[in-house]
Amino acid sequence: MDKIEKYIVEHRQEFDSETAPSGSRERFMAAAQAQKRRRQARVLIVSFAGLAAACAAVLTVLFFQPDLSRELERQHRRLAEKESEIMILADKEFPQDKEVILNTIRAILVEAIPLEEQLPEEISMKEKSEILKSYYDRKYAALENLMTQYIETL
Amino acid sequence: MKGETDIGKIYDDYSVRLYNIGLRIIGDASDAEEIMHDTLLKYLSYGRKDEIWDLAGWLAQICIRKAIDRLREKHRYKDFLTRYAEMDMGETPEYEEPEIISVESIRKALTGLPDHYRVVLTLHLLEGYDYQEISQITGTKESTIRTLYMRGRQKLAEALRK
Numbered sequence: 122m123d124k125i126e127k128y129i130v131e132h133r134q135e136f137d138s139e140t141a142p143s144g145s146r147e148r149f150m151a152a153a154q155a156q157k158r159r160r161q162a163r164v165l166i167v168s169f170a171g172l173a174a175a176c177a178a179v180l181t182v183l184f185f186q187p188d189l190s191r192e193l194e195r196q197h198r199r200l201a202e203k204e205s206e207i208m209i210l211a212d213k214e215f216p217q218d219k220e221v222i223l224n225t226i227r228a229i230l231v232e233a234i235p236l237e238e239q240l241p242e243e244i245s246m247k248e249k250s251e252i253l254k255s256y257y258d259r260k261y262a263a264l265e266n267l268m269t270q271y272i273e274t275l
Numbered sequence: 276m277k278g279e280t281d282i283g284k285i286y287d288d289y290s291v292r293l294y295n296i297g298l299r300i301i302g303d304a305s306d307a308e309e310i311m312h313d314t315l316l317k318y319l320s321y322g323r324k325d326e327i328w329d330l331a332g333w334l335a336q337i338c339i340r341k342a343i344d345r346l347r348e349k350h351r352y353k354d355f356l357t358r359y360a361e362m363d364m365g366e367t368p369e370y371e372e373p374e375i376i377s378v379e380s381i382r383k384a385l386t387g388l389p390d391h392y393r394v395v396l397t398l399h400l401l402e403g404y405d406y407q408e409i410s411q412i413t414g415t416k417e418s419t420i421r422t423l424y425m426r427g428r429q430k431l432a433e434a435l436r437k
Contacts, residue, residue, distance in 0.1 A: 125432060128376050129400040135378045136401055137295040141308050145294075146286055149312050153282045156316055 192250055193237060196257035200230060203264040207271075215271060222267070229263045285315055289331065293338045299397040300342035301349075302386060310345060314338040339402065343413055346390055376435055384434035392427030395420055 129136075204226055211222045236256050240249050293314050297307035314337045318324070327333045385393055398404045398412065406424070410417040 123428070125376060125381070125428070125435065126400060129381060132378050133401055133403075136299070136382060137292050138378075139291075139295050139298055141290060141294045141311065142304055145290070145308050145312075146283075148308075149286050149290070149315065150282060152312055152316060153319055156320060160320065 189237075189246055189250055189253075192253060196253065196261075200257065200261055200264065203261060203268070204230065207264060207268050210268065210271060214275060218271075222271070225267055226264065229260055229267070282319065285318065289315065289334050292331070293334055296335055296338045296402070297342045299385065299401060300339065300394055301345055302390065302393065306345055307342075310338060310341045313341055335402065339398065339412060343394070346394065350390070380435055381431070384431055387434055388427065388430055391423055392430050395423040396427045396431060399424055 207222060207226060208219075211219045215222065237249075237253055240252060244252075290311055293311040294307055297310035297314075298304060301307055301310065314334055317337055318330075318334060321327075385396065388396070394413070395409060398409045399406070404412065406417050406420045409415075409420045413420070
């Protein structure tokens, strides 16, 4: 280490003697307060955003729930209409088989516990709707199949 | 208000040191003040203050990094240290040491040196970083830092003899 290096290292602390331009402390305090306000505003915005998201979720559930009920209603009405069609046909063309037809329809439609009541809470409304639609579509197809088979014998 | 007192105390305790670090690296009073403010503001908004065991050291490091970044922006060239080192890669000549030296004369001589020499000399002699640490801070090869230091030391001696 040469003379200059040695001198600088030995006098390090004395090199920190320059003072900041006048008004620096006031400018810093103002900047710190502005930063604090910005942070508080950000926290508020984030809180509002969280609240808005929660509201949106509640509204989605509220609006989606009737959609699911409407879907179920539509499926039940569709099945009832097909059942009625089959029974009219049975009355008219197959009175002797009416009892058998009625029992077959019951076997297809009657459930001890409806599927919608068995679905777990955790799955989404969309998923529930898809499962129910697919389930009732199969029942409807079974009724149609029953009706087609009788019509083909005519 | 307690919050304001805390902020004021942080300023009073560390502003001089940080301002001088910034000034030595960047060489401009207004930039040095801004860097000092930014460093203290970063600390105030830092979420893990309880993990800082050496606040003076932590602040100095942040301040140095900010000053180096500012210098990079000023030069609009990421590897400004390498660029200068490559421009000046000849043999390091012997130099005569000045007879009389003082803090003030060294400070003046350092201020007059080109940025690349001043940065390396400041970090090594005044902030106590070794070549490897300076290489990491500046993102420059250690051999380049060594070259810049040797040349810078010679330039500083020349400036002090004037």
